[in-house]
Amino acid sequence: MKSTRIKDLLAMPEDTAVGASVKVEGWVRTKRGNKNVSFIALNDGSIIHNLQVVADAEKFDEEILKNITTGSCICVQGNLVKSEGQGQTLEIQAQTITVYGGADAKTYPLQKKGHTLEFLREIAHLRPRTNTFGAVLRIRHAMSYAIHKYFNDNGFYYLHTPIITASDAEGAGAMFRVTTLDAQNPPKNQDGSVNYSEDFFGKPANLTVSGQLEGELCAMALGKIYTFGPTFRAENSNTPRHLAEFWMIEPEMAFYDINDDMDLAEDFLKYLIRYAMANCADDLEFLNKMYDEALLERLKFVADNTFERLSYTEGIDLLLKSGQNFEFPVAWGLDLQAEHERYLVEKYFKKPVILTDYPTSIKAFYMKQNEDQKTVRAMDVLFPRIGEIIGGSQREENFEKLEARILELKMPLKDLWWYLETRKYGTAPHSGFGLGFERLILFITGMANIRDVIPFPRTPKNAEF
Ligand code: ATP
Ligand code: MN
Numbered sequence: 001m002k003s004t005r006i007k008d009l010l011a012m013p014e015d016t017a018v019g020a021s022v023k024v025e026g027w028v029r030t031k032r033g034n035k036n037v038s039f040i041a042l043n044d045g046s047i048i049h050n051l052q053v054v055a056d057a058e059k060f061d062e063e064i065l066k067n068i069t070t071g072s073c074i075c076v077q078g079n080l081v082k083s084e085g086q087g088q089t090l091e092i093q094a095q096t097i098t099v100y101g102g103a104d105a106k107t108y109p110l111q112k113k114g115h116t117l118e119f120l121r122e123i124a125h126l127r128p129r130t131n132t133f134g135a136v137l138r139i140r141h142a143m144s145y146a147i148h149k150y151f152n153d154n155g156f157y158y159l160h161t162p163i164i165t166a167s168d169a170e171g172a173g174a175m176f177r178v179t180t181l182d183a184q185n186p187p188k189n190q191d192g193s194v195n196y197s198e199d200f201f202g203k204p205a206n207l208t209v210s211g212q213l214e215g216e217l218c219a220m221a222l223g224k225i226y227t228f229g230p231t232f233r234a235e236n237s238n239t240p241r242h243l244a245e246f247w248m249i250e251p252e253m254a255f256y257d258i259n260d261d262m263d264l265a266e267d268f269l270k271y272l273i274r275y276a277m278a279n280c281a282d283d284l285e286f287l288n289k290m291y292d293e294a295l296l297e298r299l300k301f302v303a304d305n306t307f308e309r310l311s312y313t314e315g316i317d318l319l320l321k322s323g324q325n326f327e328f329p330v331a332w333g334l335d336l337q338a339e340h341e342r343y344l345v346e347k348y349f350k351k352p353v354i355l356t357d358y359p360t361s362i363k364a365f366y367m368k369q370n371e372d373q374k375t376v377r378a379m380d381v382l383f384p385r386i387g388e389i390i391g392g393s394q395r396e397e398n399f400e401k402l403e404a405r406i407l408e409l410k411m412p413l414k415d416l417w418w419y420l421e422t423r424k425y426g427t428a429p430h431s432g433f434g435l436g437f438e439r440l441i442l443f444i445t446g447m448a449n450i451r452d453v454i455p456f457p458r459t460p461k462n463a464e465f
Helices: 007-009 062-067 119-122 131-153 210-220 258-279 281-290 295-304 313-321 336-351 399-408 413-424 435-444
Strands: 021-033 037-043 050-054 073-084 091-100 204-207 224-232 245-254 308-311 352-359 375-383 387-394 430-436
Touching: 007 021, 007 050, 007 131, 021 050, 021 091, 021 281, 021 352, 021 399, 037 073, 050 073, 062 091, 062 313, 073 210, 119 131, 131 224, 131 313, 131 435, 204 375, 204 399, 210 224, 210 245, 210 295, 210 413, 210 430, 224 375, 245 258, 258 281, 258 295, 258 375, 258 387, 258 430, 308 313, 313 336, 313 375, 336 375, 387 435, 430 435
Parallel strands: 050 091, 308 352
Antiparallel strands: 021 037, 021 073, 037 050, 073 091, 224 245, 245 430, 352 375, 375 387, 387 430
């Protein structure tokens, strides 16, 4: 007999379900009962709900029932019956039970409920078995699917950009070196520096911090593309919003100006939130109950309201007038910190904000220069609880202006020759942005720490699992 997922069982209409002979496989969450009967809460990961297994002691070896402990994995065959228990409509009356794998009650770490998230991070190999991580991982899946669906339905092509790169151009963050040289004894130049011409790629190579530059090359051919892949930043920032390895979604669109870019970002984010509300209701309700009672309300609010759009300069004015005691200074020309972003979003406007036209000096070289000579056509989307969730811009499409900016920043022009050629041959106005996938999942799940929304987080001093 083929097994049925618990999600599918619970979705069956009651009259076909009751009496049906089925097989289910999963992990035991709890077992209680008395010497006549055991009640086993079984979870197979397909859905947050458990299926109750009722095992009459007279039908089973004492040995088998003894081995069914919290954490063990079992296969049950039996008939579905209507449940009298609270909060469930169906249960399974077990005919046969096979124990695939036991879990010693003395050592299994997830014996009881209510572990702290900090403790669960130390057992990242087992935490997927908790309700919380089951919910988070199913939501991650649903959001990945929705991202591809949104772009596919809107005429974007999925583009795979390289993970290893020899250009250190974007300056989005410190990079991880990729090398096959012997760390103990690398080949040296006359002056004592490492001779990278003997390295695998013949020059220093790193893990990518962004697929944008390559994304732009292909937007100049396919029109609208998006990337969705891992990115790496070696910053030593131990915050609840930064990972060393995270996933980023980067759409890049020919013929879009910054307003089109903002419209896309807003529509995309709202689509994803609505998708989660429509398709992850059980998991969201669980997270709302356990972690963040304002979650569902906040998701609906963001999906239903227009984002506030204003310039960085206007934002700075509001912050200066706010009368707040910020930890970090506020002045025109300084980058905004999360506390500033969250003041604008949570206290002042009380909704998501898109800030535009940032000072040239705090933004990347490729952003389109404004007439005022002081600002660029950047746009950052700021969200409640998260701060920056999206960073984007219209790109500088003018060859001379872009080249002048690269020289002004003393960046290695020769390493960027391929990027500049897009401006030399058939250049076009274009725009794009980067959405940090884990920041999105933080927002959707209401979790507070980015380490709890990725299965195996990479942060400074942490890459064991
Ligand atoms: P922040 O100012 O928050 O450090 P950033 O300005 O360095 O972010 P961008 O280079 O604009 O970020 O990257 C685009 C998006 O990628 C950000 O809006 C954010 O959602 C996400 N992001 C950036 N750095 C990280 C990180 N270390 N971990 C997780 N997500 C990140
Ligand atoms: Mn940014």
